[in-house]
Amino acid sequence: MITIHINDKAYQVENDQTIMQAADKLGFHIPRLCYHPKLSIEGACRVCIVEVVGMRNYVASCAYPVSEGMKIYTNSEEIRRARRDIVELILDNHPEDCHTCERDGNCELQRLAFAMGIRKRHFEGEKKHYEKDLSSTSVIRDPNKCILCGRCVRICSEIQKVNALGYAHRGFKTVVMPAYNMPFKDSVCTTCGQCINVCPTAAFVEKNFTQELFGKLGDRSLIKVAQIAPSVRAAIGEAFALEPGRQFEKELVAALRKLGFDHVFDTQFSADLTIMEEASEFLERFQGRGKLPMITSCSSAWMKCLEQFHPDLIENVSTCKSPMSMASALIKSYFADKIKADPKKILSVAFMCCTAKKYEASRPELMVEGIQSTDMVITTRELAWMIKSAGIDLLHIKGEEFDHPLGYSSGAGTIFGVTGGVMEAAIRTAYELYTGETLLDIEIQEIRGLKGVKEGKLVIDGKEIRIAVAHGLGNANEILNTVRKDPERYHFVEIMGCPGGCIGGGGQPYAGSNSMPLDEECLMKRAEALYGLDRNKTIRRSHENPDVQRLYKEFLGRPLGPMSHKLLHTHYKAKEPRGIIPSELTVK
């Protein structure tokens, strides 16, 4: 412990930390912009400067370590003025279109300008004039809004290890862009959307389909069918300024009906179905028919990552479609038959926590009978906006139940949204399929939580099954390299593209004014919302879902049967451009 002085008061703090970290713990929130606790220190924005007595210049508190006897001023008049000038200079080059900007109301730059007390503008700076990149199915890049904080570049290279983004050119002309300034859609971007999550402004936003959807909801000739992913209900409250952790399952069903949907289904139902197929596929492989370890395939960003970065492991990946695409395929076949409707007249909309699902929906492999199975993917953020825009009072609405036959789910389907959840759900079912006995201890703690790579073991009928779970594509690399070196090490691997799994998806609500994007505490609360839903269900194993059983009896036959293969399974192929996984030597 050392003694430092902040604003003339002495405090005992730990050594080996930055001024900002020490100040945070003492309740001094030093303003900041480019800093993110999960990413390397950039020190680019200079917003977090403080005065340290004896130093010639102000220092960036995010990068400067504390030392014994240090005297720090975080809020003197000079430092306030300097900080305000810095933010003003950023604003001088920033488009003045806050009132029509997508991030209006939840923009970090806007909040900062307010907190700095900037109430008028003194200078008119040079503005940037670049074309927006609208090419991607999922992510829009708008360099005019970019303040070059570099969080997107860092999350893409350090957490996701995709390296789709870099800084090109220099000085005022610096632009964050993919290699060769190629359209986003042709780059190695996996469409995970984490750049959107960490962007303080609107330099990255999702491709928005809300207006188009409002238009289609008014079309009386269409049968409007919705499905909701687990993680949407676990996070949407945050977009209504609530603390994380409250789930809105039944309220969302009611809200979607009010928006004009004729049938509201649950992606958790098809998550149960995914488990039936995936657990069966795993047992096939485990008994010598197919490659091990088997790797899960639910995460769309991971799918694109696989095809670009790890094509040598394609055979290891489960052929199961994601729960979204399974539900969509059934909506336009099984369900269309049931209501005697032309599948072409069905509008199938998926409400997802994910931007990559927008990409997944466009994959030609997932078409059913020549038509796209998911017509539109709407993120949690877009849905929150639609609900507000339509004047629906989500917080006080009376909850409603999902529709049949694709709306009932077990607790196993619910926990799909959390890292480790697919594995846990699969084990709950695989155990019983293999042994004929019911697994009693169904909460598998060793694969819960936010550790990057989790490993576990279980014994099924005297045989050891070794499992591993990774969330975030960077952590996935780690497991995949282990698989390459030691193919026997695991039998079953779960990979989710985003930190925390789907609950940390690229389409989730922006961080509120007092938290950071991808804050672990927030992720844990979202996870707890889903674990709570699971605990409160009487049916917690996918194979016990009566609607899933009926679906097999009436329509699919059996897991991995011919109908399943036609509707519920897909394939992957190597894609260009081939992604480069940086060696530890070459990139910091």
Next chain:
Amino acid sequence: MIVSDDRKISELKNFMREAKSKEHPDSQLISILHKTQELYGYLDQEVMSEIAKEMSIPTAHIWGVATFYHYFNLKPTGKHVISVCLGTACYVKGAEEILNSIRQELKIDFGQTSEDKLFTLQEARCLGACGLAPVIMIDDKIYGSLTPKKALEIIKSYRK
């Protein structure tokens, strides 16, 4: 396919192999890009992608370095690169007139290549030959104490 030029790509690959054996291969990128420009005259995207694979450096990062330095050409250059110095000394001694006469003669501007693919025009900020101002550099040869007329004569000599 530019990378199908066996001689150049194998020379570049040898260069990279050597770079990788050095103590800090991560600091070798710029020298590899220099070598590429020496071989090809510019940094071709296909070649940069080859460098990415060979060195395990993401293309977005290579592109960042390639665009940061003005020295690197991102488009094919003509057979000869003419750099017109616009540093203070040259400017005072009439560099602009020399530049204008070359522009008119070759019908190109900075960063462009003449139609016959013989010349690429570039701007230089100082070539360190202020005593000879105004100067131009063609490839790696300096020509000093120029007048517009002299400059055009020199260019003519490259056409033969």
